Amino acid sequence: MSLSLAELMNRAAIAAAEVILEVYHRPVLAMEKPDGSPVTEADQRAEAIILEHLAATGLPVLAEESVAAGRIPELGTRYFVVDPLDGTKEFLKRNGEFTVNIAYCENGHPISGVVLAPATGEIYWGGPDGAFGGRLAGDAIEAVAPLRVAAGKQPLRIVASRSHGHAALAELCDTLEVAEDVSVGSSLKFCLLAKGEAQLYPRFTPTSEWDTAAGQAVLQAAGGVVLGMDGLPLTCGHREDGFLNAWFVAAASEKLALRALAEMLRFADA
Incomplete structure (x- = not known):
């Protein structure tokens, strides 16, 4: 049975999170990219895993570390946008506030996305069928609940x-x-x-x-x-x-x- 787009993106994020945590729990060497931002082994390995998972779709992937290395695909109308480790500075501070980001876009508009926080196991995803949040239990997602903004709530x-x-x-x-x-x-x-x-x-x-x-x-x-x-x-x-x-x-x-x-x-x- 083929995976839905949301399932594929979630699995890719979960696989990337496993690698990120492996690196997170040992000494980490940060390198500096040409723009002055830091990059680590975790960024690079996580991106490789995500690209491997998304390859099955045949769609282009605009990914941070690939772009930094000069590998920029022709995007067309349908493509993925990936940050394998958003918050590398937070990762290096070891405060847990870093994420794996994967989005699917059509004609430049983000249509579906998944955000996973490896340190806490929190995972959020959304698309045409709504938005949801849950928590990782191994490779599974538990305590899934729908997400809804609190528009008009006071105090702001x-x-x-x-x-x-x-x-x-x-x-x-x-x-x-x-x-x-x-x-x-x-x-x-x-x-x-x-x-x-x-x-x-x-x-x-x-x-x-x-x-x-x-x-x-x-x-x-x-x-x-x-x-x-x-x-x-x-x-x-x-x-x-x-x-x-x-x-x-x-x-x-x-x-x-x-x-x-x-x-x-x-x-x-x-």
Whole structure:
């Protein structure tokens, strides 16, 4: 019996997580890529395993370490976007806030995605059939439950990046009367919104498409949105921009996203 796309992506993420944890529990040597970001054996081995799993589909894969090595496929209209170890800095700090990200895209739009946190066993996935979360028990997923954003919930909680804070964040929190900010690393920020534990994630610093595509797919499947500075859903496949995102906002509702975006644009013009 052939696997569904969600099952294939989940299995690929689980296999990658096993390798990542093997490296995580022993001394790790970090190397520096040309852009100054760190890379480890875990990143490289995890990506190789994911590529092996996804090869059965015959679809192109835009993967972080492959791109860093100059291997950029022609993407076409259907492809995967992969970050084998999102949050390498968190991995090296050993705080557990790192993830495996796999997204499936059509015409530049993330349609399905899986985000897995190897250190905790938390796994989140979403697509046309909805969004779900669970926990790994060996190679199986248990305690599966549907995910839904908490749009309109008060007081407002905002998700900030532990490693990439921005001076405008405090002012935005004051303007939107945010009651609490929650710091967490990697694409887990999108997952906090997807499961209703926060409502807003404004991003003021650059990210790559493989950092956001999987989390975006999960959040959208849970009822949320991720908008770029043009007010449109964030898209992938922008080779001309080096596959980099500009500022964006993820939110539990389009109304909240547009309100935050208006304030972010004011900061950008200042």
